[in-house]
Amino acid sequence: MQIARRIAVDIGNSGLKAVELPFDPQASLPHPLRINWQCDSSVPRSSSAGNEATYLPSDRRWTEMLAAILERSDPCQWWISSVNRPATAVLVEHLNRNENCQIEVVDYHRIGLKIEVDYPELVGIDRLLAARAACDATATRPLIVIQAGSAVTVDLVEKLDGVDDSQSTWQVVDTTKRGAVTERFSGGAIVPGVPMMLRLLGRAADLLPVVEASELGDLPPLPGKNTQGAMLAGASSSLVGGVRHLVQRYRQRYGADVPIVISGGDGPLLAPHLAQPLHVVPHLVLEGLRILAADYRR
Numbered sequence: 001m002q003i004a005r006r007i008a009v010d011i012g013n014s015g016l017k018a019v020e021l022p023f024d025p026q027a028s029l030p031h032p033l034r035i036n037w038q039c040d041s042s043v044p045r046s047s048s049a050g051n052e053a054t055y056l057p058s059d060r061r062w063t064e065m066l067a068a069i070l071e072r073s074d075p076c077q078w079w080i081s082s083v084n085r086p087a088t089a090v091l092v093e094h095l096n097r098n099e100n101c102q103i104e105v106v107d108y109h110r111i112g113l114k115i116e117v118d119y120p121e122l123v124g125i126d127r128l129l130a131a132r133a134a135c136d137a138t139a140t141r142p143l144i145v146i147q148a149g150s151a152v153t154v155d156l157v158e159k160l161d162g163v164d165d166s167q168s169t170w171q172v173v174d175t176t177k178r179g180a181v182t183e184r185f186s187g188g189a190i191v192p193g194v195p196m197m198l199r200l201l202g203r204a205a206d207l208l209p210v211v212e213a214s215e216l217g218d219l220p221p222l223p224g225k226n227t228q229g230a231m232l233a234g235a236s237s238s239l240v241g242g243v244r245h246l247v248q249r250y251r252q253r254y255g256a257d258v259p260i261v262i263s264g265g266d267g268p269l270l271a272p273h274l275a276q277p278l279h280v281v282p283h284l285v286l287e288g289l290r291i292l293a294a295d296y297r298r
């Protein structure tokens with residue numbers, strides 16, 4: 001089947017992003033389609049971020065929003081990263097109805113990094129794809145990769161011992177041909193993002209409200225003048241302070257010039273509070289899928 005289009009899909013804990021990948025490697029990614037998940041089946045199906053429809057991941061109705069992508073009949077390759085199994089099952093079932101869809105659900109074997117953690121198969125594929133894409137943002141190693149989404153990950157990528165700097169910084173490993181892997185994903189830290197912190201506070205404390213918030217582009221005013229404002233100030237400051245502390249620990253160990261590559265919805269909140277060198281790269285996970293799609297071998 002001659003592939004006419006390639007679609008990248010990043011299925012996360014707060015929603016899904018999908019974009020048609022340009023074949024030109026120098027072209028920027030288009031703005032992705034976004035579908036937001038409903039966190040709790042007991043809350044109304046509307047988003048506090050702007051009255052957008054939200055869906056449970058297992059609700060097949062969200063696939064209707066992909067109609068514009070699927071209405072064309074030309075052969076299409078779907079590259080899927082997912083940390084949400086119900087949503088993945090719905091999408092794969094939907095795509096399997098179309099004989100012109102070739103589905104590639106990415107796992108850790110295909111990333112092209114040595115994964116030096118206790119259980120590689122349990123690492124979120126979004127973390128690994130972000131690390132893979134971050135390697136293209138800077139030639140310096142080691143590097144810190146921050147994904148600021150529902151959960152915020154602060155990970156480390158290092159060059160493998162004995163690797164010559166003159167070698168290519170990476171080579172994709174696919175299902176049929178294994179090349180030389182020159183870098184390793186060394187693990188990292190996971191902290192809750194602002195919306196997750198607020199939900200946990202509201203559910204764990206009887207007199208605190210459940211505050212729904214999307215990603216924050218700036219720090220809320222301090223002091224907060226009401227309970228909701230105080231919760232927003234505390235959660236956002238906890239995120240900024242926690243990430244700064246983790247970055248400081250990395251740089252104390254590996255050097256002050258270790259670069260940061262940051263992405264995700266809360267990236268704009270975090271970036272101004274982190275010391276250079278720093279690179280903000282939108283949609284790192286989609287960029288990682290783009291790299292794998294470009295180097296695909298069947």
